[in-house]
Amino acid sequence: MGEKTATRFAFYFLNADSADIRNLISAIKDVKESLRLCSACFSLTDTDPCSICSDMKRDRSTICVVETPLDLITIEKVGHFRGLYHVLHGTLSPLDAIGPADIKCRELFERARKPGVSEIILALNPTVEGEATASYMADKLQKSGIKLSRIAYGIPVGGALEYADPLTLSKALDNRREM
Numbered sequence: 001m002g003e004k005t006a007t008r009f010a011f012y013f014l015n016a017d018s019a020d021i022r023n024l025i026s027a028i029k030d031v032k033e034s035l036r037l038c039s040a041c042f043s044l045t046d047t048d049p050c051s052i053c054s055d056m057k058r059d060r061s062t063i064c065v066v067e068t069p070l071d072l073i074t075i076e077k078v079g080h081f082r083g084l085y086h087v088l089h090g091t092l093s094p095l096d097a098i099g100p101a102d103i104k105c106r107e108l109f110e111r112a113r114k115p116g117v118s119e120i121i122l123a124l125n126p127t128v129e130g131e132a133t134a135s136y137m138a139d140k141l142q143k144s145g146i147k148l149s150r151i152a153y154g155i156p157v158g159g160a161l162e163y164a165d166p167l168t169l170s171k172a173l174d175n176r177r178e179m
Contacts, residue, residue: 059083061118091129119147
């Protein structure tokens with residue numbers, strides 16, 4: 001939470017009546033007590049399995065791997081992906097002493113061994129840690145026979161080349177596709 005948001009909250013709390021504050025505290029407590037991780041995808045949910053994992057209309061052969069539950073929500077808002085998800089809850093970061101055992105890698109590899117899984121999409125952020133995590137997963141899944149793909153990176157729709165940083169522009173060129 002940023003300084004401006006914290007300031008807004010502080011002034012809201014100061015000006016709110018006691019009943020509103022009690023209701024807010026109760027609502028926060030209820031959320032904290034009812035949310036848990038889905039046993040299949042590890043997203044936040046109040047039911048297990050979550051609504052996405054229990055939706056039989058979803059493509060169960062494709063798993064999209066994301067770093068956080070917020071990344072899952074962002075992809076879901078687009079409404080284009082109809083497969084399942086796997087939330088890692090972080091990325092590999094040797095400098096921060098975060099290894100494969102600290103994120104949900106092992107669980108992903110177990111899911112990948114289940115019959116019917118044909119593709120894993122790595123939708124990790126284009127950071128050093130995201131790239132390291134994607135490389136690690138690609139290495140571990142290489143012999144599985146599962147198609148492994150990565151979301152494309154490049155110039156955003158409506159963006160201008162003159163404002164693109166060198167890494168984004170090089171990724172856009174690397175990820176070009178035939179017309």
